[in-house]
Amino acid sequence: MTFRNLRHLRVCLAAADTGSITRAAEQGLVSQPAVTQAIAGLEIQAGGPIFERSPQGLFVTERGDLLLRRARRALALIDGALSDISPRAARIVSASQLQALIAVAEAENFSLAARRLGLSQPTVHRAVAQIEREADRKLFQRTSHGVVPTPACQAITRAAQLALAELTQAEADLADFDGREVGRIVIGALPLSRSVLLPRALAAFRRLRPTLPVTVIDGRYDDMLASLRRGDIDLMVGALRDPAPIGDVVQERLFDDRLVILSRPDHPLQEEVPPDLNALATWPWAVPARGTPTRAQIDTVFAAMPDEGPASIIETGSLLLMRGLLSQGDFLACLSRVQAAAEIESGAVAPLRVAIDWPARPIGLTVRQDWLPTRAQVQLVQALRALPDPAIIPDGSP
Known part of the structure; x- marks a missing residue:
């Protein structure tokens, strides 16, 4: 060292x-x-x-x-x-x-x-x-x-953790100055970034930096925020909080995202355009756990349904489990349109054209307030900023 x-x-x-x-x-x-x-x-x-x-x-x-x-x-x-x-x-x-x-x-x-x-x-x-x-x-x-x-x-x-992280960054700066690559980039990936946003940005970054190690960590928001603040994570990518969770971090919006209701492609509700909103409560659902921003929006919609929503609910944050449930029965799921984009584009799931005015949710970067990125980290941030407008991803709106 x-x-x-x-x-x-x-x-x-x-x-x-x-x-x-x-x-x-x-x-x-x-x-x-x-x-x-x-x-x-x-x-x-x-x-x-x-x-x-x-x-x-x-x-x-x-x-x-x-x-x-x-x-x-x-x-x-x-x-x-x-x-x-x-x-x-x-x-x-x-x-x-x-x-x-x-x-x-x-x-x-x-x-x-x-x-x-x-x-x-x-x-x-x-x-x-x-x-x-x-x-x-x-x-x-x-x-x-x-x-x-x-x-x-x-x-x-x-303070010591951040200080030692700065000195590690110095090693990366000097290696880059000499045309070498030292160190790594650590990204905290929130759920809305893992399926489309980060894969596309990392593919573009890898063309610029073929060998620089990149570590992507997922986990609970609070845990990753703590890691970011002590210098273990360089940046977080995903849904932003309003207001910012604490004064020593800075959030940068990249785009807005909305939720979409999903089913298997041949679900009976796919034949109804638009399906009856009240009828949604009669089907089994797979949704994220309470306390997440996604679930808060879903609960607002459920509150307008008979008996305040469906009686059959499975709570999970796993996109793979949701996809499996949709393929095995008449389940409905509700996710970010960006998070579900790859599944929609592959035909594994299909959006329901439901007339729900979902609120926009900002997706972007969270970094330490005084973060001084290395040249490689700057290039990664630029790759994230340069991604195409995700509005082209199907959102299931009528």
């Missing part, structure tokens, strides 16, 4: 800000040879010079700017969190200590954290104890089930 010596990064930032090894040494309370050594070490890791030397002083190179802008962002995150509890801690704590803190906070157990890091339990315990000593407070509450991070510890942990 490169770029994890926070003291070297601080010294190099001081050299960049002052343009002088002498003044950087004074500012960092180290010797001039120590500054020179720190710069030399980072230049080896960066794959080339990060400063140009001249009689007038030090000047940051283009390569150096890629590294130091990430370093500045990373250290600002760490300093902001640690300075709240101890100004000294912000200057003393190391990256390895922060990694130990993160591991313990996530595992809520020192032994499990040590195993995850490949270290001994005493080493991890000592690293956390050093941070607690500098902070002059306990960062974990001991319980019979393990250790629970305090609010102060949670703030430090999240």
